[in-house]
Amino acid sequence: METWNAAIASLIYQPLDGLMPVRLLRLYPGKPGDDLITELFPTNLEDADSKYEATSYTWGSPLDPQRMNCNDFSVTIQKNAFEMLNALRMPDQVRTIWIDAICIDQSNVEERTSQVCIMHHIYRRAKSVLVWLGKPDQYSSLAMPYAASLDVPKLLEESKTGGTAGTEWDTYTRKAYFFDPEEPDSTQRRELGVSLVKFVNRPWFNRVWVQQEAALCLQTRVICGVEEVAWDNIYALGWILLPRSIGLYPDWIQDDMNRTLDNIFAIQHIQRRRRSLFADVYTPGQYLPFQPLITYLGNSHRFGATDPRDRLFSLQYFADDVSTWFEIDYKVPWQVLYADVAQRFLQQGILGFLTSAGKARQGPDSGILPSWVPDFRDSSRRSSIIANPRWMAGGPKTDTASTYPGKAAGNVCTLPKRHRKKLDLPEELRSFKDSRKALLQSYANIKCMMLDEIVYLADVLDDPFDIEATLRILREDLGYVEKLDQQAYLNNESLTDAYKLTQILSSNREQDLVGSEYVHKNWNDWIKWLEDPDRGRESMPTWQHSMEASEALQGFRFAVTRRGYFCLVPRVTQLHDVAGIFVGYLLGVVLRPWQPSATHQDAGDNGGDTPRRAEEAEYFEFIGDSYIHGMMTNEARCMIEEFNCKHNPTKAQFDATARASDSGRGEGWKTLGLDGGYSRILETLGDRLVKLV
Secondary structure, eight states, rough: OOTTGGGGGGHHOOOSSSEEEEEEEOOOOOOOOOOOOEEEEEEEEHHHHTSEEEEEEOOSSSOOEEEEEETEEEEEEEEEHHHHHHHOOSSSOOOEEOOHHHOOOOOHHHHHHHHTTTTHHHHTTSSSSEEOOSOTTTTTTHHHHHHHHSSSSHHHHHTTTTTTTTTTTHHHHSSSOOTTTTSOOHHHHHHHHHHHHHHHHHGGGGBTTHHHHHTOOOEEEEEEEEEEEEEEHHHHHHHHSSOOSOOOOOTOOOOOOHHHHHHHHHHHHHHHHOOOOHHHSTTOOOOOOOOHHHHHTTTTSSBSSTTTTTTHHHHTTTTTHHHHHHOOTTTTTTHHHHHHHHHHHHHOOOGGGGGSSSSTTTTTTTTTTTTOOOTOOOOOOOOOOOOOTTOTTSSSSSOOSSSTTTOOSEEEEEEOHHHHHSOOOHHHHHHHGGGGGGGEEEEEEEEEEEEEEEEEEOOOSSTTTOHHHHHHHHHHHHHHTSSOOOSTTTTOEEEEEHHHHHHTBBTTTOOBOOOOOHHHHHHHHHHHHHHHHHHHHGGGHHHHHHHHHHTTTHHEEEEEEEOOOEEETTTTTTTTTTEEETOOSSSSSEEEOOOOOOOOOGGGGGGGGGOOSGGOOSSSEEEEEEEEEOOSSHHHHHHHHHHTTTSSHHHHHHHHHHHHGGGGHHHHHHHHOOOOOGGGGGGGEEEEEEOOO
C-alpha cells in the first residue's frame, strides 16, 4: 500500500516545511454514487487549529483497492478508507478532514517518521475525531441504538474506580452487567447480546493506533454506516459487557472471549487516557497521573499492528517517559528497536519487559531475536502469568528511569566472536548500518538470587475441556508428590496442600492470597464436580473459578526442582531447565542451559547443545515466567540477607550460613517469620549474574 501512489507522489505531495506542517484534505460534496472528488493542501497545525476533523479507522486488507480524484489525479486508496470518505461526504458543503492514508506520503519513510512524531498534536488540535467502524450489518443495527440508549452519566460514575484492570474488586462485583443471570432470558435479549459482542469485535477495536486516536480529542464521535454516537456511549457499552469476575459468557455467545475481553480492555484503556487529559470533565477535583511506558508494554500483545514498530511508536503519547526509551524512526528494523528498548530498561533496573520475552512467547518467526528481548508482536498470551498485586519474588520492582547510579539490573555484552559468527544475521539486518544491531548477537547479564534444576514435569493438557485427561494429570502429580522424601513443604504446608495451592497460584478469584484452609474447604467439591457427568457452569464450585483465573492446566505445567520447590512453568519447559528468581522481578523465571551449536538455524528449540546440568552452563536461554510456591513475597532476599547466603560459597561461608540456620532452628527464622523448612533450599540462594542469550 505504501507504493500505490509512488509514481505520482511528487506531483500531489509538496514538501512539508515549517513548524508542525501537515496536509489536510478537502472532501467536496456529492451524492451516493458520485465520483469522490478531493483536494489536498498544505498547512500547519497552528493555522489549522480546530478547523478540521481527524479520522480514525482501520486500513483493512490491501485487496480490492479503490480510486478517487485528488488534485485532479487518480489516487489509489484502501477500500475501507474509500467507504469512509463516501460516508463522511456531505451533500451540499465541503468537509475538511485529516486522513493518514492520503495526507501523508506513504512512500516517503522520512515523512512518515516526522508525521508520526506529531500525530498526537494532529488529534489533539482537531475540531473533532471521527471514528469509522465500517459499514453497518445486522449486529450494528441493534448495537448502535442500544449504545445510544444507555444511561451514560450513571455508568461513567459507576466505573470511576473501575476503569482499568487492577482496580478495586468490589467495583466489579457491584457493576452493571448485561449478562447478569438475574436478568430475564428471552430470544430478543439473546439476539441483542450476540449483536453487542459481535459489535465490539469489529476490527477497529483491536488496532494499536486507535488507542491514541480516540483518546486525544474530547469531541470524539463513533460512526457505523449512517448511525453515530458519542465516544462515552461506546465506553458505557464496553463497561456493561465486562464480566464482574473471572468467568465465561453464556454458552450461546460463540465469539472468542479472550478476543472480546481484549477489545473491551482497549475501550477502557482509551477511557483512562481521556480521564487523564480531560479530568475537568470526567473527574473534577481528581487527577489520574500518566503512567510509565513499562506499564503499557505488557498489554501491547492485545492489539493488532501491521508494522511491528507501531506497537511501541503508538504509545508515544500514552506514556510520559517515551523519549527515555526510543525515538520514532522507521528506518530501524523492529528487531533492533525491541532489543535497544530492552537494553535500556535493563540498564535502568526495570525488568517488567521480560513479561513479553522468552522462548515460550517467541514464535517460529522470531528468528535472530535473543531470548531476553521481548517480542511485542506476540498476540497469543503464551505462558503469561497475571501477577498478584502482592507478589515481589525478586524484591521491590522499578518502573521508572532514574538518574541515580547503581540501579541497573544488569548489562548487555557482545558474545565472543566464536559464538557470534554462528548467529547469522538475516540479509535485511546486515544491510542496516547502525551499531545497535550488535545487540542481536549479544547476551544480557541479569542479577539473579536463586537457581534450582527442574527434575519433575507434569504432563501437558492439550484440551482444557478434556476432563478425563485433567483428572489423570492431577492423579499423576499427586502420586509423585506423595512419594517425595520430605514430610512437608518448605513453609510447613503438607505436600499435597502445597501442590494444590500451586495450581491456583495460592490465590482465589478475588486475588486474595489463600492457604491450606482454602484447600480443605474447596478441593474435594471441585473433584466431585469434575467427576459429575451432569456438571454445568451454573453449579461451578469455587475452586474452578480459581483454576480458570490461574490458567494452570491449559497454560502451564507443574514442576518440582531438585531441592523441592513446587512451580508452575511454561508448557515448553524441559527436564533440566532451571527455575530461578531475578533481582527486582515480580515473578519467578525458567532458564535453559545453552551452548552454541553448529548454526543458529539448526539449533532447534534449545538454541544449542544443552549441557546435562545447569552447573555446566556458561549461558542460558530465558524461557519464560514461573510461579514458585512459597517464594513469591520476597522470601529469597530476606533469607539471603539474614543468613548471608552466597553463590558458590567458600567452606567458611557455607559453615557460617549453616550455623545461623541451625537446620531450621536458628533465631533468624523467627525474625523472618518463616518456617525452618526453608533451611533445605539455602544452598540455592545467593546473588550472581546469569548470561542470557
